[in-house]
Amino acid sequence: MIRVKDLRISFDGKTIIDGIDLYVPEGGLLVLMGKNGSGKSVILKALSGLIDYNGTIEINGIDIQELYKDRYDIASETAKRLRIAYVFQKGGLFDSMNVFDNVAFGLRRMRVDEGSIENMVVGSLARVGLKGNEQKLISELSGGMQKRVGLARALCFNPNIIFFDDPTAGLDPILSDSISDLMLEIKNSLKTTSILATHDNRAAHKVADSIALIYKGKIVYSGDVSGFYSKTDTYARQFIEGEIEGPIDIF
Ligand SMILES: Nc1ncnc2c1ncn2[C@@H]1O[C@H](COP(=O)(O)OP(=O)(O)OP(=O)(O)O)[C@@H](O)[C@H]1O
Ligand SMILES: [Mg+2]
Numbered sequence: 001m002i003r004v005k006d007l008r009i010s011f012d013g014k015t016i017i018d019g020i021d022l023y024v025p026e027g028g029l030l031v032l033m034g035k036n037g038s039g040k041s042v043i044l045k046a047l048s049g050l051i052d053y054n055g056t057i058e059i060n061g062i063d064i065q066e067l068y069k070d071r072y073d074i075a076s077e078t079a080k081r082l083r084i085a086y087v088f089q090k091g092g093l094f095d096s097m098n099v100f101d102n103v104a105f106g107l108r109r110m111r112v113d114e115g116s117i118e119n120m121v122v123g124s125l126a127r128v129g130l131k132g133n134e135q136k137l138i139s140e141l142s143g144g145m146q147k148r149v150g151l152a153r154a155l156c157f158n159p160n161i162i163f164f165d166d167p168t169a170g171l172d173p174i175l176s177d178s179i180s181d182l183m184l185e186i187k188n189s190l191k192t193t194s195i196l197a198t199h200d201n202r203a204a205h206k207v208a209d210s211i212a213l214i215y216k217g218k219i220v221y222s223g224d225v226s227g228f229y230s231k232t233d234t235y236a237r238q239f240i241e242g243e244i245e246g247p248i249d250i251f
Pocket of ligand 2: 040041042089165166197
């Protein structure tokens with residue numbers, strides 16, 4: 001369960017997130033939508049304990065400020081208990097390392113023994129359809145395969161919570177659909193609670209249980225998927241149709 005109350009984030013005095021509330025029940029998948037620069041990634045980073053914020057973020061009953069106490073030590077007891085995975089928007093992969101070492105990176109930092117790491121990495125790569133690619137370098141892979149390596153890295157430690165930051169960006173519709181299917185498969189088999197940040201309407205429609213739309217640091221739509229796509233809400237309609245006219249300024 002994820003509960004966010006009055007979240008506020010600013011950089012150099014500029015407010016990016018201006019008091020938002022979010023709630024994702026256990027096993028649910030919330031899609032966070034909003035135009036470029038609206039603060040989707042910033043929210044996911046705060047939720048992962050990677051940046052500072054004001055307000056409260058509670059994950060499975062634990063106030064994640066606790067993670068800061070350990071300077072976000074991935075091997076800390078709190079981090080191990082929460083098992084939060086974050087799939088970076090830019091992939092966050094190491095070009096010079098092979099696929100295996102990229103997926104194993106976090107596990108090694110968690111000081112898991114090498115024998116278990118081998119099983120976890122191989123299992124995770126199989127899950128995303130990349131079995132047999134362990135020795136390839138990241139630079140040898142297509143963009144779509146790199147996205148899958150990012151997912152495999154997030155999945156390898158059997159997370160409870162996953163934050164997907166724009167995993168379908170830059171992919172063709174077929175590859176994008178396969179990533180959506182993978183997110184659904186993960187949700188159903190691992191019973192994860194997750195948030196997906198995206199402006200890919202096709203992906204959102206397919207995987208979301210609920211949708212929150214951010215605009216100017218606030219939530220302007222929050223509710224179920226059918227309500228969002230019924231386009232009765234003026235913000236939702238403009239966002240879905242990409243119209244210039246409407247309550248959302250284009251710049
Ligand atoms: N570390 C930082 N320091 C200063 N400003 C930042 C920092 N991180 C993000 N920002 C600013 O916060 C705003 C929101 O950025 P964010 O990356 O969250 O947008 P987004 O909704 O994820 O956009 P996109 O759809 O393009 O991924 C932007 O104006 C960005 O410049
Ligand atoms: Mg982003």
